[in-house]
Amino acid sequence: MRVKICGITKPDQGKAIASIGANALGFICVPASPRYVTCAQILAVREQLADNVDRIGVFANSTIAEICQILQDADLTGVQLHGDESLDFCAQLRQVLPNIEIIKALRVKNSQALEQVDTYTSYVDTLLLDAYHPQQLGGTGKTLDWQTLQEFNPKCSWLLAGGLTPENILNALSQVKPDGIDLSSGVEQNPGDKDLSKVSQLFEQLKTIKS
Numbered sequence: 001m002r003v004k005i006c007g008i009t010k011p012d013q014g015k016a017i018a019s020i021g022a023n024a025l026g027f028i029c030v031p032a033s034p035r036y037v038t039c040a041q042i043l044a045v046r047e048q049l050a051d052n053v054d055r056i057g058v059f060a061n062s063t064i065a066e067i068c069q070i071l072q073d074a075d076l077t078g079v080q081l082h083g084d085e086s087l088d089f090c091a092q093l094r095q096v097l098p099n100i101e102i103i104k105a106l107r108v109k110n111s112q113a114l115e116q117v118d119t120y121t122s123y124v125d126t127l128l129l130d131a132y133h134p135q136q137l138g139g140t141g142k143t144l145d146w147q148t149l150q151e152f153n154p155k156c157s158w159l160l161a162g163g164l165t166p167e168n169i170l171n172a173l174s175q176v177k178p179d180g181i182d183l184s185s186g187v188e189q190n191p192g193d194k195d196l197s198k199v200s201q202l203f204e205q206l207k208t209i210k211s
Contacts, residue, residue, distance in 0.1 A: 001206065002180025004159060005199065006058065007035035008045055009192035015048035016196050021203045024054035026080065026182070029062070029070050034191035035184070042074040056080050056103065064093055071100065080105055080128065090123040101125045103159070108144055114152065121155040128182055131162030143168070146175040166201035173209060 006026030008014045014025055027042045028035040046055060057076040059067055060083030067079055078101035081090065085104065093102060104120045105128040117127060129149065131142035143163035152158070160178035165186035173181075185191070187198040 001178075002157075002159065003203075003206070004054070004056065004180060004182040005187060005194070006056075006161075006182055006184040007188070007192055008194070009035060009037050009041065010194070011044045011048045013194045013196065014045035017194060017199050018049055018053045020196070020199050021206075022053070022199070024056055024078075024180075025049070026056045026058050026184070027074070027076070029057045029074075030060045030082075037192075039070060039074040042076070046075050054078055054101070056101070058082050058105075061085065064089075064096055067093065068096060071097070077101065078103060078125075081124075082128075082130075087119055087123065090120060094123045103128050105130050105161070107131065108148075108162075114148070117152075117154050124156065126156060126179075127154055127158040128161050129158065129178075130182075143172075146172055149176045152176070166198055166205055169202060169205050170209065 002024060003022050004024035004026055005017050005022045007028055008025045018025065027037050030036060055076045056078040057070055057074060058080040071079060079097065080103040082105040090102065090104060102124045103126040104124040106117060107130050108114060120127065129144060131144050157179040159180040159182045160172065160176055161182035163186065164172060164181055164183045169181070183202065187194055187202060189195045
């Protein structure tokens with residue numbers, strides 16, 4: 001299972017989290033976020049990582065030019081769109097970045113919100129389902145209604161996010177079968193400051209469900 005830990009800000013924590021088992025790290029490229037990092041900060045983490053760890057930049061309503069510039073300057077391997085990006089925007093970005101992973105995050109308010117999901121699968125590689133919050137784009141600690149996702153089976157791979165913690169991950173994965181999971185606040189001491197003991201606890205839990 002793919003495990004993405006998002007909101008990395010510190011090089012030593014990024015290195016440790018990858019060594020514990022995370023195969024993708026997320027970097028928040030949204031200046032208004034408490035987990036925001038500059039390209040220089042991302043590169044400092046990148047220097048500590050093996051090449052097989054995915055480095056995903058998280059954007060919200062940025063321009064294609066801004067995304068491409070940060071992607072290049074920070075040596076990222078993927079882009080996560082966490083704002084209100086339209087289908088047309090995703091299609092344009094796909095043309096500009098044909099060989100870069102594009103993840104589209106969707107904040108799921110209710111089951112009706114899932115109806116738009118398959119429309120994105122022609123233009124993105126991966127979907128990420130996060131909990132809806134009227135003011136915050138992510139990292140809220142709120143969980144989704146996992147029962148509504150039991151039959152969720154999009155045409156591309158998808159990640160479950162939204163309030164996941166070491167304590168509830170087994171409950172979530174007993175109800176939902178994503179291709180991967182994404183955690184941020186659930187393994188933190190404070191925004192952007194990860195708790196390595198919680199990360200270790202998460203992977204200990206995941207070991208119990210691996211076939």
